[in-house]
Amino acid sequence: MFILKCVVLILHFTFLESVKFRCDYRYTDIGWFKYHEIPATWDEARLRCHLEGGTLASPTTPKMKSLMLESFCKTEIFTGIAAIFSKGDYFTIAGIPLAEISHEWAPYEPDNKNNAENCITLNSDGKLSDVRCDEPRTYICYREHSNVDVNVCGTPDPDYHFETQTNKCYKFHTKAKNFERAHMICSAEGAHLAIINSEEEAKIITQIFAKYPKANIVGSIYQDIAIIGFNYWGLNSEWTTIHGESIQKAGYAKFAPGQPDNLKNREYCGTVFRTGLLNDGDCEVNYAFFCEKTPNYPPVCDNVSNTNHSRFCENDIQDHEKQLGSTSRNIIYPGPVY
Ligand SMILES: [Ca+2]
Ligand SMILES: [Ca+2]
16 A cells, blocks of 8 residues: 555656746646736737637636636736627636636626626636726736646747757748737747847758748748848848847848848838848738747746745735735745746
């Protein structure tokens, strides 16, 4: 019996050992949580959670609710509960109907004010309100425990591939986006728009691009062009990487013949041709794009090192403690945010 218990324990710890995810998420026994302190509209919040490998959190169980309430200090946050397909029909993102979730409404809620409220907030007292989806609020992303561990690129996303020549990982996005959205997507994935620092890296980009024939690229008529991480810094009249260096200083500044041509006087964003040569592209036009990721950024944590990573707003600690009915909590101030 004792031996059996030991085996079970060892297996348990072996399993726990393999639980790894980005450190900006807090580990709990039901999954990983990240409070997003920058308010966003509900659509943007949902997208960002999705890109980070999670979902917009909803208080579906008492445990979920209490962990969510521990994670924020505002008066309310967006939940994943919304009526996105038909008015008044509230579901979580995973499709759980509101009716199946134990909940209590805040006073005078839901009121569907101006017939314009289709999203639901969790308030700091644990009650719900219906609110407009387009008014930015903070929110929590949640990732269930899963057997999918992070790969050599430090992400569970299998589309990031490690390249030994540069010690970086790359992901080619075939769904075309404009520069701003492409930048957001790479950032949320823990990466950045690819920056070419050498001939060698240009060659890697060319080789990856070649794996995706024109037909694979969706949503762009420019299937031989992809966004990468540089743009025109007008104030200083120079092409600059998104990390602030001139592209010459960054190590690669080979424009294609005839480029930059500033076509229609609106090309201020950096793109690359299949040849690996640079082009100025329209910041508003959708192109495929390359993300680049450093394998150890954002840092990856396991369950052991990352259980006690609660976030509190300094000014609200007292109020928060009152709500929790406790003064003995071990308050840990947030470290650097990645
Ligand atoms: Ca309301
Ligand atoms: Ca051009």
